[in-house]
């Protein structure tokens with residue numbers, strides 16, 4: 190071998206090192222073996238975490254990317270390895286998470302022949318990636334990886350996949366690496382249109398009841414500080430979408446709550462009472478808007494988004510601002526006048542008090558001895574001071590956590606929002622810990638969702654990951670059961686779930702575990718798990734048939750939000 | 754209101770572009786009437802011309818999502834009045850029908866032309882709008898059409914702004 194030449198597989202690793210990749214989640218197999226062989230020599234440069242299923246790898250990387258703000262990196266083999274990534278790709282695309290997947294592929298002369306473990310990964314992943322490409326020659330590897338990293342993390346971030354044939358991994362090439370900084374057909378950073386921002390400022394300055402709704406875009410653009418300055422100067426109440434939680438400190442006096450189907454009463458009601466609605470880095474998901482034809486009709490809408498195709502997609506913007514949230518907020522803060530909006534803010538506070546009172550009354554009416562989800566979440570929030578990274582799965586526990594955990598820190602809420610992928614939380618928590626090693630990572634999971642990816646307990650065991658797992662066990666697929674109760678005459682069709690002994694299961698993986706059933710044990714148990722060094726699983730038996738309220742039923746307007 | 758619209762998409766020459774573009778229509782349950790692709794006046798830049806019936810509101814959202822594709826340079830929607838467009842149609846009929854004087858008249862009246870004459874068959878070519886190529890189809894039908902093929906629409910726009918100008922504007926963006 191010529192000394193200046195390296196193999197395609199080595200070029201993959203050299204390229205990743207050039208992109209400052211230090212953590213990879215993956216799973217080997219035939220078509221990616223040359224890359225794994227090269228990886229053997231890089232174990233002191235990059236930390237590879239062996240997962241138990243490729244879906245686990247990609248959700249882990251989502252957690253990693255969302256706590257660290259960096260691009261997540263996945264390795265998987267061809268065929269089933271690659272198809273196991275699809276759910277995670279779809280999840281990362283809809284939730285704008287930057288990640289790069291490298292999949293092995295059969296040798297190029299076998300493409301299209303139904304060779305062993307060949308699937309059309311490019312075809313299958315096309316609708317669920319921001320970009321993908323296949324590489325069949327070693328010399329094309331560095332440029333493809335450079336392009337992948339550039340695309341994944343710029344503009345509206347998203348998942349990217351590179352499929353590399355086995356012959357390209359074995360092939361030899363002269364390595365040189367140049368980071369990608371420009372693609373002629375791709376313009377990720379729009380220039381802020383000053384006139385649009387001026388028009389927005391004018392509306393805001395004249396508004397009597399302005400209302401600010403924020404999404405994950407704030408965190409993706411690292412605009413937390415700019416948001417705070419804007420909110421404090423303008424005095425405008427701030428509410429958040431599910432994915433935006435944590436972008437604005439929830440203990441801030443201007444924070445008025447969580448939007449959407451299971452959000453808070455005040456921000457939902459006030460959406461239809463405000464005169465100017467300022468939406469930043471959010472995309473008016475149907476879980477936020479309810480019936481679109483009755484959403485904020487009275488208000489002038491200002492929509493700031495980096496993705497031009499989001500503007501006017503669902504809600505017509507009176508003032509569209511196609512910009513990065515940080516740039517737009519900086520400019521906007523200069524132009525808005527200082528205000529307090531005390532009376533308007535008070536309306537939110539009164540509505541909030543009403544909500545709390547009504548929910549308390551409903552709870553008192555039940556007079557139940559059973560533990561309720563909100564008690565658990567409130568206690569976790571108190572003990573961690575709202576400063577832990579909280580990873581949730583999908584269902585009632587997810588909505589309860591979003592409602593009752595006080596997210597005071599940015600990049601601390603990791604959940605599957607747009608896709609609602611059960612099985613997300615356990616692997617995502619593992620990745621979240623690697624992305625934020627100094628933080629306490631708490632995964633709150635339902636008994637159903639936990640069993641979708643519980644094999645990742647093996648990853649926790651092998652890689653000694655310190656995550657606190659809290660299973661809220663209601664012995665039901667709770668969220669579906671709630672809908673059956675409310676909208677299908679309580680016909681509980683296949684939602685009751687019998688589960689294994691989670692404590693024994695955890696212990697089989699050498700993970701400390703305990704189970705509690707009563708209120709009196711709650712605080713001690715939570716203190717114990719949260720102060721424990723290393724991973725810990727706590728199963729909390731909660732009420733079987735608790736419902737999440739408030740609720741905006743499907744098809745209803747946000748102002749028809751039900752408190753019980 | 755649904756109407757016929759023409760979508761022009763300009764892209765880099767990368768593998769899978771056709772697929773990337775069409776799945777955006779599929780996802781919204783939109784049926785494409787015709788599609789053509791070829792290199793544009795700029796080397797390496799490909800032009801897709803897609804015709805479909807839908808509402809302007811829907812197609813504008815589709816355009817937004819097409820433009821979001823990394824390898825797409827620019828996409829436009831045109832209504833019928835904004836473009837000059839043509840289709841080409843080929844008709845294969847038996848040569849012996851020529852002895853029937855009507856075929857010759859039909860060809861002349863429709864401003865079609867004979868591309869080739871073989872002892873057994875001949876091929877007639879007609880360019881025009883669908884209505885015109887369809888009219889010729891109906892007129893030739895009585896003589897027996899062995900084969901018929903019509904291309905998708907090709908179109909150029911009436912406004913004078915050139916693609917290279919758009920590209921220069923794009924280059925100036927970050």
Ligand SMILES: Cc1ncc(C[n+]2csc(CCOP(=O)(O)OP(=O)(O)O)c2C)c(N)n1
Pocket residue numbers: 582583584585586587609610611612634635636637638639661663665666667668669
């Ligand atoms: C992969 C997947 N399958 C099905 C669903 C539909 N679904 C949404 S919530 C839910 C119930 C979740 O039950 P559990 O994990 O026990 O949590 P709980 O709602 O009881 O808190 C189901 C089945 C989903 N979101 N994801």
